[in-house]
Amino acid sequence: MTTTSHLNALERRHASLDDEILQELQRPAQDELKIGMLKRKKLELKDEISRMQNQTRQ
Numbered sequence: 001m002t003t004t005s006h007l008n009a010l011e012r013r014h015a016s017l018d019d020e021i022l023q024e025l026q027r028p029a030q031d032e033l034k035i036g037m038l039k040r041k042k043l044e045l046k047d048e049i050s051r052m053q054n055q056t057r058q
Contacts, residue, residue, distance in 0.1 A: 003052065003055075003056055006052070007049060007052055007053065007056075010045055010048060010049050010052070011049060013045055014042060014045045014046060014049065017038050017041055017042040017045065018042065020038050021035060021038045021039060021042070024038065
């Protein structure tokens with residue numbers, strides 16, 4: 001997998017997690033643990049995306 005395609009896959013997963021978070025927030029009985037887990041995973045992906053982008057710029 002090329003760096004560009006890997007970055008694209010990470011960005012798609014990041015967007016997917018954002019959608020999952022929004023869906024969970026719209027539920028009448030929100031699962032706070034699930035929301036927290038999704039937000040942590042989203043942040044991890046954002047950090048990985050940033051690291052990869054910085055590496056490709058060098």
